[in-house]
Amino acid sequence: MEFTKNKEGVFLVLAVTGRLDAITARDFEEECKACIASGEKRLVVDLAGLEYISSAGLRSILAVAKLLKPLGGDLAFCDLAGIVAEVFAMSGFAKLLPVFATRQEALARA
Amino acid sequence: MRRGVVRKLTHGLAFRLAALVLPATGLVLVSIVAATYFLTREALLQNAETNAKNLAQALVNRIESVLAPIPRVVRGVAYDLEDEHLSDAGIRLRQRRVLADNDAIYGMAVAFEPHARHAEQIYFAPYIFRTPLGPKATNLGGPNYRYHGMDWYQIPRELDQTVWSEPYYDEGGGNSLMTTCSMPFHHLQNGKRMVEGVVTADVSLEWLTRLVAGTSVLDTGYAYLITRNGTYVTHPTPGVAFHETIFSRAEENGDTDLRRIGQDMIRGGSRFVPTTSLHTGKPGFLVYTPLPSTGWSLGVFYPRDELLAEVHRQALVSAGIGGGAFLALAVLVAFIARGITQPLRRLTIAAREVAGGNLEAPLPAPLGHDEVAELAFSFGNMQASLRDYIRDLTTATANRERMESELRIAHDIQMGILPKIFPPFPNRREIDLFARLTPAREVGGDFYDFFLIGPDHFCFLVGDVSGKGVPAAFYMAVAKTLIKAVAESTRSGADPGRILSRANDDLALDNDSCMFVTIFCGVLDMNTGEVRYACAGHNPPVLLRAGGAPALLPTRQEPVAGALEGVSYSTDTMSLAPGDWLLLYTDGVTEAMNPAQDLYGERRLLEQSAGFGDADAQSICDRLSEDVRVFAAGAEQSDDITLLAMRFRGPGANAG
Numbered sequence: 001m002e003f004t005k006n007k008e009g010v011f012l013v014l015a016v017t018g019r020l021d022a023i024t025a026r027d028f029e030e031e032c033k034a035c036i037a038s039g040e041k042r043l044v045v046d047l048a049g050l051e052y053i054s055s056a057g058l059r060s061i062l063a064v065a066k067l068l069k070p071l072g073g074d075l076a077f078c079d080l081a082g083i084v085a086e087v088f089a090m091s092g093f094a095k096l097l098p099v100f101a102t103r104q105e106a107l108a109r110a
Numbered sequence: 111m112r113r114g115v116v117r118k119l120t121h122g123l124a125f126r127l128a129a130l131v132l133p134a135t136g137l138v139l140v141s142i143v144a145a146t147y148f149l150t151r152e153a154l155l156q157n158a159e160t161n162a163k164n165l166a167q168a169l170v171n172r173i174e175s176v177l178a179p180i181p182r183v184v185r186g187v188a189y190d191l192e193d194e195h196l197s198d199a200g201i202r203l204r205q206r207r208v209l210a211d212n213d214a215i216y217g218m219a220v221a222f223e224p225h226a227r228h229a230e231q232i233y234f235a236p237y238i239f240r241t242p243l244g245p246k247a248t249n250l251g252g253p254n255y256r257y258h259g260m261d262w263y264q265i266p267r268e269l270d271q272t273v274w275s276e277p278y279y280d281e282g283g284g285n286s287l288m289t290t291c292s293m294p295f296h297h298l299q300n301g302k303r304m305v306e307g308v309v310t311a312d313v314s315l316e317w318l319t320r321l322v323a324g325t326s327v328l329d330t331g332y333a334y335l336i337t338r339n340g341t342y343v344t345h346p347t348p349g350v351a352f353h354e355t356i357f358s359r360a361e362e363n364g365d366t367d368l369r370r371i372g373q374d375m376i377r378g379g380s381r382f383v384p385t386t387s388l389h390t391g392k393p394g395f396l397v398y399t400p401l402p403s404t405g406w407s408l409g410v411f412y413p414r415d416e417l418l419a420e421v422h423r424q425a426l427v428s429a430g431i432g433g434g435a436f437l438a439l440a441v442l443v444a445f446i447a448r449g450i451t452q453p454l455r456r457l458t459i460a461a462r463e464v465a466g467g468n469l470e471a472p473l474p475a476p477l478g479h480d481e482v483a484e485l486a487f488s489f490g491n492m493q494a495s496l497r498d499y500i501r502d503l504t505t506a507t508a509n510r511e512r513m514e515s516e517l518r519i520a521h522d523i524q525m526g527i528l529p530k531i532f533p534p535f536p537n538r539r540e541i542d543l544f545a546r547l548t549p550a551r552e553v554g555g556d557f558y559d560f561f562l563i564g565p566d567h568f569c570f571l572v573g574d575v576s577g578k579g580v581p582a583a584f585y586m587a588v589a590k591t592l593i594k595a596v597a598e599s600t601r602s603g604a605d606p607g608r609i610l611s612r613a614n615d616d617l618a619l620d621n622d623s624c625m626f627v628t629i630f631c632g633v634l635d636m637n638t639g640e641v642r643y644a645c646a647g648h649n650p651p652v653l654l655r656a657g658g659a660p661a662l663l664p665t666r667q668e669p670v671a672g673a674l675e676g677v678s679y680s681t682d683t684m685s686l687a688p689g690d691w692l693l694l695y696t697d698g699v700t701e702a703m704n705p706a707q708d709l710y711g712e713r714r715l716l717e718q719s720a721g722f723g724d725a726d727a728q729s730i731c732d733r734l735s736e737d738v739r740v741f742a743a744g745a746e747q748s749d750d751i752t753l754l755a756m757r758f759r760g761p762g763a764n765a766g
Contacts, residue, residue: 022577055576055628055697062673063624091628091647092669096677 003031008107012040017049020057032064041073044106048079053087078106124447131443139432147425158417159382162397166410170399176214178403180291180311181272183212188295188309205238209245216240216314221257222307263308266292274404277315277343287315319344328416330390338405340372347389363388375407387411453482469497521553524583540636544727545754555582556696556750557590563604569597571631572694572754589627592616606631606644607681617672626672630694637761639686644679646671652719656689660719688760698751702738705745727755
């Protein structure tokens with residue numbers, strides 16, 4: 001799994017490619033924690049390149065979201081496609097966390 | 111676990127060392143011996159020519175010391191005859207004196223021309239010769255001995271010079287083997303020198319043949335003498351002397367070399383030539399040199415093998431010394447190699463024992479500070495490390511086994527809390543229900559449950575905890591217990607939305623691990639067939655209406671339980687007619703993978719469900735499990751697979 005980071009205004013956009021499963025969930029969590037540790041509080045995770053997400057992957061997302069909440073930050077997602085979008089929908093994560101169709105929409109928030 | 115095969119050492123270190131050192135040494139030794147042999151031979155052959163020439167010359171000198179004075183003696187008598195006008199008695203006296211003064215002369219004749227001395231006598235030739243009783247005087251010539259025509263007389267007379275005759279066996283004269291030195295003497299007639307007669311001195315050749323034949327040349331070498339005509343005077347082969355010439359012998363044997371040698375010999379040549387002896391058949395060298403007084407030639411033959419015998423002896427001695435040294439070296443090499451390999455062999459035996467599993471096998475104590483000792487030391491370290499490692503491994507394995515055993519127990523406990531008696535309520539005929547959980551290798555977090563709430567409501571649910579392992583198992587146990595407790599409490603009112611909302615709040619509380627669980631929970635009113643249900647992020651169940659096509663039950667896709675506090679779940683309602691099915695499952699079914707990493711998927715699940723028709727709950731679970739197994743085609747099952755099939759038979763089915 002690979003990460004690409006871009007600072008866009010107040011947001012840090014983290015583009016994730018590959019599979020987010022039991023093996024890579026820890027990497028994702030560590031990467032996000034590193035971003036938070038460097039002062040980023042508003043993360044937008046671009047999932048356009050994500051092929052698969054498992055329940056362990058969802059758990060890591062939840063952990064990051066919970067970490068940001070007391071800091072006044074937030075964790076948003078954009079560009080979900082295919083099975084990843086299905087999983088987000090079915091698990092209700094789409095209702096728990098802000099999910100946007102495109103990156104522009106995610107960044108257009110006030 | 112001993113690998114019984116012991117490799118046989120066919121080319122050990124000792125062998126290789128010997129194979130390396132010995133041929134090289136052998137080559138050097140052979141080279142030295144060969145070089146010594148050839149150099150010595152060359153030197154010896156060069157010496158041999160000089161020695162042979164010296165020997166021949168010495169022999170010639172000895173013969174010459176006897177023969178050379180004889181022509182002078184004869185000439186002295188001839189001068190006396192020419193100048194002194196000796197009387198007959200004077201001639202005889204002179205002859206006696208010659209014999210007395212010259213031991214080598216056997217007899218002496220003064221032979222006159224016919225009628226030259228005494229007009230009436232054709233033959234006048236006073237002759238004196240030695241007998242055992244002293245010199246005896248006689249006269250040669252007569253009808254039986256017409257000396258004027260004989261070689262000894264005629265040849266010097268015609269040539270008018272000193273002539274040595276061919277050797278002959280003189281029967282009329284001295285009765286022995288002779289050669290005669292003849293010289294004409296003259297008188298003046300009308301101012302012209304006319305031959306008056308011939309003076310001869312007979313020389314016995316017995317001593318000469320003895321001298322030449324007695325000359326020993328090595329073992330089978332020999333000397334011989336030929337006259338100026340090539341006739342053999344002496345020769346080691348019996349019957350050759352006086353009967354054959356060097357040319358007749360060459361002709362007889364077709365030996366052109368010998369003929370050429372013979373021609374050179376009678377020309378007075380002196381040479382050292384390689385040749386093959388007709389006498390012995392051996393190759394060798396012939397040295398020949400002329401006898402100046404007679405014009406004869408002396409040949410001395412040296413057999414090559416005997417000439418080289420010394421060289422051979424020396425070569426043998428050096429080869430012997432070399433061979434001895436070689437053997438000593440071989441023994442030394444074997445000894446050294448043994449010294450090197452002995453500790454190695456002992457180490458190998460010990461290593462084999464260690465490899466066989468005996469880590470306590472005693473190692474040979476390393477001697478000295480060489481490489482082998484270092485190896486033994488390293489091997490000892492390795493043995494110790496191996497021992498430690500295996501001890502650690504044994505401990506680790508024991509620990510792991512204990513942990514696995516505990517995990518197995520945890521798993522058993524987990525499975526144990528699932529209801530497993532079917533049919534669950536034999537006296538409730540309204541429903542046909544069967545559930546099955548096929549665990550993955552790792553402890554997972556799937557669960558199912560069903561129970562009655564009050565007399566008319568039947569609650570059924572399937573859940574899937576995020577992640578795997580012991581944490582998931584714990585969470586699952588907590589979730590299952592919690593849901594049942596909430597559902598059975600009167601406050602929930604058998605409403606799935608409220609059950610999930612309350613369970614979620616309890617699960618989300620202090621959930622630092624961020625685990626969550628997806629749940630589908632339904633409550634069937636067994637009198638009406640009405641099902642109220644709620645879904646916390648779970649897969650939508652399959653609904654199969656009797657006689658209809660299977661479809662996914664629409665759910666609201668509300669969040670997973672345990673993630674966030676305060677989530678409120680909605681309750682939906684639908685109605686089951688008698689014979690309708692509901693099939694609950696976890697993502698272990700739809701996300702089962704085959705080796706090509708294809709997912710089983712909802713489409714296939716629906717296609718399979720279409721064929722169930724009137725099948726009972728257990729066979730539905732059996733057939734779906736089997737289809738998933740066939741689809742996976744041996745790929746490892748990564749997640750728990752849970753199926754719960756429930757058919758509503760209708761309220762009237764309850765016989766009570």
